[in-house]
Amino acid sequence: MKQYALLILCAILGILFIGIPACAEEGETRLITDMTGNEIEIPATIERVAFFGGPIGQVPYILGVQDTIVATSIGSKNSQLLNIMDQNLKNVPSPRQTNGIINIEELIKSDPQFVLAGDVDGAIVKKQTTIPVVYFFESSDGTAEQTKAEVAFVGLIYGKEDRxxxxxxxxxxxxxxxxxxxxxxxxxxxxxxxxxxxxxxxxxxxxxxxxxxxxxxxxxxxxxxxxxxxxxxxxxxxxxxxxxxxxxxxxxxxxxxxxxxxxxxxxxxxxxxxxxxxxxxxxxxxxxxxxxxxxxxxxxxxxxxxxxxxxxxxxxxxxxxxxxxxxxxxxxxxxxxxxxxxxxxxxxxxxxxxxxxxxxxxxxxxxxxx
The missing domain is CATH 3.40.50.1980 (Nitrogenase molybdenum iron protein domain)
Structure with missing residues (x-):
């Protein structure tokens, strides 16, 4: 009976959070389309992500998912205020130094489920590792509309559409x-x-x-x-x-x-x-x-x-x-x-x-x- 009740609960959660399998078991995945139109398979439950790019580094904090950051860019790592807001940031490695310069060994050691990156960084990760890459816009124009789109995209990945x-x-x-x-x-x-x-x-x-x-x-x-x-x-x-x-x-x-x-x-x-x-x-x-x-x-x-x-x-x-x-x-x-x-x-x-x-x-x- 308890197992039946759990299945009902999972079904309800699945309806509430469309696109994200509720009560997902370890190893389950889902298919998403990134911002360049590529279909990519990512884990159903997101726990470990590498965020590559200075400006995008603040989006996890907007969505309240900063505890999933396992690798970041030096720009976010060196932010004085982010280090005050997030006491764990000092323990997060920053394999992405500049655009196109990545410490691959350090990235692999951080063991992310996938990397969120732009085209240059993403291409390097894709070529030198087996880590899945989820791309942002191939060419970002930085407008207000595109900024909203990027936050919305990450929100969709995490099931944080409301935030x-x-x-x-x-x-x-x-x-x-x-x-x-x-x-x-x-x-x-x-x-x-x-x-x-x-x-x-x-x-x-x-x-x-x-x-x-x-x-x-x-x-x-x-x-x-x-x-x-x-x-x-x-x-x-x-x-x-x-x-x-x-x-x-x-x-x-x-x-x-x-x-x-x-x-x-x-x-x-x-x-x-x-x-x-x-x-x-x-x-x-x-x-x-x-x-x-x-x-x-x-x-x-x-x-x-x-x-x-x-x-x-x-x-x-x-x-x-x-x-x-x-x-x-x-x-x-x-x-x-x-x-x-x-x-x-x-x-x-x-x-x-x-x-x-x-x-x-x-x-x-x-x-x-x-």
Missing amino acids: AQKYANYLDSTLSLIKSRIGDISLSEQKVLFNGYDANHLITYGGDSYMQERIENAGLKNAAQEVSTSGVRPGIHSGLDEISMEQVLKWDPDILVIDTGSPEDIYNDPKWASIKAVQERQIYRLPNGVFVWNRPTAESAVLHPLWMAKIGYPERFADISMKDEVKKFYQEIFSYELTDEQVDKILAGEFASAISAGKGQTNQTNMGNK
Whole structure:
């Protein structure tokens, strides 16, 4: 009788969680289609997964499945805030160092059931091991819609569709709020923002990168819209390019966002003195949470446009506190209660990881290969 009751319970659970065999026995598998259209067989019960790619490393925390991470990327491993939120992260190996550079021996030793990866990393794993590979988009454009799709995809794999949908609703609601506040600003009235990354503040996202959409979502103009970042640039992150000081002077941006140093350094630098953002003291340090906000991550897709809109049009967002918004996001989406000190450090960019946003280590988190 007890066995019969158990079978009924399993059947009910199977109906509630369509696509995921309830009460699955060890060794059972199921067939899924990954984001590149490949059919792949994965275990019915997910317990051990390798997440390869910096931005995607935060998705398990959104879904509440971080306990299944057995291998990760150096970007996630080095995140100061993630290490505070997840005490076990220090024990998780990071065989994926940069895009296309993987310690295969370390990966095999971590014994994942499968690897979630982009095309470059996935191809290496597939060629050198027998570990199944579940691919994300072959070419990620980093838009808000694609970010939602990636969270939804991982949510489907884990049977966490409700949490994935909660995130999607949160993102849509935030973007709708911003649009309701800035939708009437004409193109001619929009302020111009320049992202000046790296030590020289001359690395920036071009108009053909995902950042174009994000800046537009904030009701601003991208100073570097005319810059094309297509093709491969050694030592520089996908979507970024290095421009000259002469170009910045020509663009004369209203707002300057930096990822290293302090605004005071630029205010005191004579070569920047003629720029409107300097004269009007509109230089801001880029926030950094579980990952830096100038990446196509689920966190930054929500908070970054709101932050930019507020610094661009403070009078239209006077009732909105970024401290409250950051705390709310982490509580509702990451299920983590930030302290006031932690919120302040996020907004001040003080949780910067070992990965910089410009040259050198930048390509550790290639935007197109998360």
